[in-house]
Amino acid sequence: MKTSRFSDSQIMAILKQAENGVAVPDLCREHGMSSASFYKWRAKFGGMDTSMIKRMKELEDENRRLKKMYAEERLKAELRQEALEGKVVKPSLRREMAQKAVAAARCSIRQACVIFGISETCYRYRAKLSSENAEIADLLVRLTHNQRNWGFGLCFLYLRNVKGYPWNHKRVYRIYRELELNLRIKPRKRLIRAKPEPLAVPTAINTSWSMDFMHDQLEDGRSYRLFNVIDDYNREGLGIEVDLSLPSERVIRALNQIIEWRGKPLQIRCDNGPEYISATLAAWAEKQGVKLVFIQPGNPQQNAYIERYNRTVRYDWLAQYLFDSVEEVQDFATHWLWTYNNERPNMALGGITPRQKLAMAA
Secondary structure, X not given: OOOOOOOHXXXXXXXXXXXXXXXXXXXXHHHOOXXXXXXXXXXXXXXXXXXXXXXXHHHXXXXXXXXXXXXXXXXXXXXXXXXXXXXXXXXXXXXXXXXXXXXXXXXXXXXXXXXXXXXXXXXXXXXXXXXHHHHHHHHHHXXXXXXXXXXXXXXXXXHHHHOOOOOOHHHHHHHHHHOOOOOOXXXXXXXXXXXXXXXXXXXXXXXXXXXXXXXXEOOOOOEEEEEEEEEXXXXXXXXXXXXXXXXXXXXXXXXXXXXXXXXXXXXXXXXXXXXXXXXXXXXXXXXXXXEEEEOOOOOHHHHHHHHHHHHHHHHHHHOOOOOOOHHHHHHHHHHHHHXXXXXXXXXXXXXXXXXXXXXXXX
């Protein structure tokens, strides 16, 4: 913006002279300005003092700066939206989008680099093709044709350690992927189990237990797990173990603590989680004489007792509060478990509590 050669105080002095009766042509000749400038000043600054003029100019400058900032941010938002629609993730694609924006005269190179998150070096990068790439591709094709069960690791080690080629793994792997030589991923081996019996209602305590895991997050975003165990006979909650990680050793420790006061069950029903199918838990169950009954994968209804119990845990308190620590969750779970067993009516038991059901069976 072109600045005036007259200061704010000079403009105010000229306007005051005009107010005191000095003719406008005489003022223009005296100060070497045009009459248009005088009338523009009077329309803009009439009735103001020097401080007010200064403040108005500051506000105009700030308004101009904010308009420019808004225009830049709006342009950035539009370009980012276009990038998100195309899921631009790779630096090469982001560089291409930046070059298109600059070519369309929508922004400068510096702005384009900031918007798409690349450096100016990346923007100006030009790939240098090498004749060695064709040699690498030919070697990989012949090698994978002769050794059909070799993956990238064996191919690279053969070229590097056996043949002595100096190419690094990133370069070889890039060409390996471009040629689509990846081996087919073998499916995981599934454990073959007999089809479980229909879900039956136990006729006595410790006939059948059910156990399962639940997941939630603390207030700071950390994930924690809950290990739940119930007696299928009276739907009594036998324990809730809470921690950030609950491997099979913790599962065994929790079950041992319950067995000390409750007694040993004949069987425990569970899903196919890694903690349950581990050799550690299998050895413990064999030693204790407890049968582990696994449900079919993808059929949680076969473990309906514990699944319904998990829903109660979720809706009664787990989804109602935010906890700061695992200790706080464990303390709340312990108090809630007593309320569930002693005071909360269970519709599956005819509206009585699990402890009342246990007392009727005694």
